Amino acid sequence: MRNFGLSIREKSIVCIGFMGVGKTTVGKLLAQKLYRNFVDIDAEIEKEFSMPIPLIFETYGEKAFRKKEKELIEYYSHQPLYIISVGGGAFLQKEIQAMCLANCIVLFLDISWDSWKERIHILSGNRPLLQGRSIEDIKELFLERQSIYSLNHSKFQIDHFEAEEAAEYLSDALKLSWEIYAPQR
Ligand SMILES: Nc1ncnc2c1ncn2[C@@H]1O[C@H](COP(=O)(O)OP(=O)(O)O)[C@@H](O)[C@H]1O
Ligand SMILES: O=C(O)C1=C[C@@H](OP(=O)(O)O)[C@@H](O)[C@H](O)C1
Numbered sequence: 001m002r003n004f005g006l007s008i009r010e011k012s013i014v015c016i017g018f019m020g021v022g023k024t025t026v027g028k029l030l031a032q033k034l035y036r037n038f039v040d041i042d043a044e045i046e047k048e049f050s051m052p053i054p055l056i057f058e059t060y061g062e063k064a065f066r067k068k069e070k071e072l073i074e075y076y077s078h079q080p081l082y083i084i085s086v087g088g089g090a091f092l093q094k095e096i097q098a099m100c101l102a103n104c105i106v107l108f109l110d111i112s113w114d115s116w117k118e119r120i121h122i123l124s125g126n127r128p129l130l131q132g133r134s135i136e137d138i139k140e141l142f143l144e145r146q147s148i149y150s151l152n153h154s155k156f157q158i159d160h161f162e163a164e165e166a167a168e169y170l171s172d173a174l175k176l177s178w179e180i181y182a183p184q185r
């Protein structure tokens, strides 16, 4: 189903940002607050391949992972009223950037490098792109990736928030923008 004519209130919301900033966790909470459907693209990819992401990379390669990532985002970006959490590498593909920016509201969830490195111990296990890399290499990747995340409709700095607070912050900001741009009265 194409979403021609969707109003700003109906458009799906896409959460982008570097691995570990909280797209999956905060996205799910945001969906509850806004009474929307939630989809995590990585979880859908795992379902399609019936295996966890590190095994997909190992067995089929990153290219196959990216192909499935694009197919799924193409589908969900045309659905109304979703909160869509994508993987941190999704915006490497120009077609994905274009689809999301044209059809959805794209939110960049950001945290500083100093905050991010505090989280590394909980992240590296199931993120193949972090495995076997030095902290300096990861910092380089973190900085390099900022340019793709700069393609967004709104950026939220969520360093100092618990996940629940971050979701509240996003939800309040979205409701306010809907009131300004598409008041219901
Ligand atoms: N606001 C937050 N504060 C502290 N830890 C968080 C926060 N948001 C997420 N986390 C934790 O960081 C890890 C990565 O979160 P996740 O939602 O999977 O990030 P992403 O989807 O961006 O890779 C998880 O263990 C999660 O519990
Ligand atoms: O940044 C990336 O290239 C990736 C990020 C991961 O998602 P999260 O950003 O949710 O960790 C996952 O899609 C995969 O490991 C590749």
Ligand SMILES: [Mg+2]
Pocket (backbone or CB within 6 Å): 023, 024, 025, 040, 042, 085, 086, 087
């Ligand atoms: Mg995630």
